[in-house]
Amino acid sequence: MVNNDLWERIPYAPDYLVSRTGEVFSEKSCSKRKLTVYKNKYGYFYVVISIDGKSKQKLVHRLVGEVFLPNPLNKPQINHINGDKSNNTLENLEWVTAKENKEHAIRTGLADVDTLRDNGMKNARPISQIDVNTGEVIQIWSSSKDPKRVLGDKYDSSAILRCCHLNKDTHKGFRWRFSGQEHMQYEFKDKIVGRSRVLVTLDGTDEIFSSASAVANHFDISRNTVYRAINESRKLLGKYDVSYI
Known part of the structure; x- marks a missing residue:
């Protein structure tokens, strides 16, 4: 019974x-x-x-x-306390946010940030490997190169970084995001060159561009820089408001 x-x-x-x-x-x-x-x-x-x-x-x-x-509090992930x-x-078990999960992983040694520093990779950003069905972080890696080193050559560091920069949604069946940005969503329109118009605003003056590529060409910057500014709602070049229209 x-x-x-x-x-x-x-x-x-x-x-x-x-x-x-x-x-x-x-x-x-x-x-x-x-x-x-x-x-x-x-x-x-x-x-x-x-x-x-x-x-x-x-x-x-x-x-x-x-x-x-x-x-x-409707937290998205479940953490093993010990x-x-x-x-x-x-x-x-406890419910946690992505940030709390990352901090716990570092504290318990699940994310090896000491190795990251010892290898001189001070500018590397920890990356979360995410289950596409549950949205749960299943592993935090010290850099984009670690999955290939640990899991095998089929995990491509460049593809993982493209996911992190929202130029790609998944790689090998997982979502990959910079730690602390697990909530960021890939939008397919980012990949449609010339179809998604972009509004750029400075001091109340608007200028409309035909695409993110057009914005990048105008300011002589990379298209990824434009995408990140739009998706992360931050100012382009520190002063321009940018958004899709």
Whole structure:
């Protein structure tokens, strides 16, 4: 029998229950059974459940948090308090912002910023690897080159940087953003040269350009600089307001 004090049904998958200690239980067949737990290459544990007739991999700590852990501030990520990804008990989980998750990763040694400094890469920016389905940061890397070094040659540092600069959405099935900018969204219109007009304003005077490329050519700067100013709502060259129209 299932102890109702320790188990709760998963709201969007009612044939399954999850416990406060991180066990997932299926009621799909006549006999109740505990699901097999797998470990992905990033050290997180997951189970396979059926949602709307399709098999889905769900992170165990995410299931426990979603079912048992209140989230009044609507924070997007769930953190292992002691840094141990194998400990998916309710007491070891907390909702966090992307910034809090980054700070915790550095504090617990999950993000190796000391190595970054030792290698002389003082200008490198930590990069978050993000699950496209949950929006959760699954790893923070010291630089864009680290995924290739650790995970293999198929991870291209240039492609990762293009994601970070919002010139590309995903690479190898993941989103990549500079840490602290996990919320930034890729917009397809950034890639459509000559179709998205740009409004540039200085001291109340407006000038309309046919595209971000036209703005870049006018000011003799890179197109990426224009994109970042628009997407991050910051002034171009420190003084111009820029936006799509």
